[in-house]
Amino acid sequence: MFSKSKINDPAHKSDADTSSTAAPSNSAPAAPKQSEFKASAPKAKPPASVLSSDLHITGNLKTTGDIQVEGTVEGDIRAHLLTIGETATIKGEVIADDVVINGRIVGRVRGLKVRLTSTARVEGDIIHKTIAIESGAHFEGSVQRQDDPLNPGAKSAPAQKPNPAS
Numbered sequence: 001m002f003s004k005s006k007i008n009d010p011a012h013k014s015d016a017d018t019s020s021t022a023a024p025s026n027s028a029p030a031a032p033k034q035s036e037f038k039a040s041a042p043k044a045k046p047p048a049s050v051l052s053s054d055l056h057i058t059g060n061l062k063t064t065g066d067i068q069v070e071g072t073v074e075g076d077i078r079a080h081l082l083t084i085g086e087t088a089t090i091k092g093e094v095i096a097d098d099v100v101i102n103g104r105i106v107g108r109v110r111g112l113k114v115r116l117t118s119t120a121r122v123e124g125d126i127i128h129k130t131i132a133i134e135s136g137a138h139f140e141g142s143v144q145r146q147d148d149p150l151n152p153g154a155k156s157a158p159a160q161k162p163n164p165a166s
Contacts, residue, residue, distance in 0.1 A: 053087045060092070069103075082111075086119050095150060101137075110149045 048066035051057065055071035062078045069077070070085035075092045082096035088103035099111035101120040114128040118136035125141045127149040133139065 048081070048083070051088075053085070076107075084120075097150070110152075112149060 046065055048068045049063065050068045051071045051073070053070040057071070057073045058075060060075040060077070061067065061073065064080055066081040066083075067077065067079045068083040068085060069088040069090065071087070072089045073092065076095070077090065077092065078095045080096060081098045082094060082100070084090060084094075084099075084101045084103045084105060086102045090103070090105045091107060093108045093110070094105060095110045097112045099109060099114045100117070101109070101115065101122060102117045103119070104121040105124060107124045109122065109124060109126045110128075111126075112129045114126055114131045116122060116131075116133045116137040116139060118134045120134075120137040120139070122137075122139045123141060126139075126143045127146055128143070129145065129147065129149055131143065131145075
């Protein structure tokens with residue numbers, strides 16, 4: 001009954017004004033409802049960003065998506081899912097919901113789920129909610145469990161709450 005060309009036609013408004021007196025008014029609201037459905041289409045999750053083994057980055061990386069590092073990064077990394085490849089070297093702090101370490105990290109690791117595979121080499125502290133360390137992984141540092149490891153101030157937050165109340 002409705003065609004897309006009539007809806008988008010600039011002369012359609014003048015036709016609607018003349019037709020609204022002759023036609024029922026329920027035909028006009030149908031056009032906006034069609035455009036509402038187009039605007040609410042779900043977005044697909046983008047694939048992980050891959051930093052190849054020949055790439056050397058000096059600086060911080062921050063994303064709400066996934067990163068797979070195969071090269072060298074000198075700086076901090078923040079992501080949703082971070083995969084450190086076997087050839088990768090990270091010198092800096094790593095913060096992610098999920099961290100899978102196959103390569104080398106020199107620095108602090110913060111994650112809800114942290115996994116060190118048999119080829120992992122970590123020199124630094126790990127702050128986690130859950131952790132898995134496979135046989136053969138090399139780890140030098142301390143391990144600390146926190147309910148909210150992604151928030152650096154999570155440990156001191158409960159101590160500050162009683163002070164303003166008193």
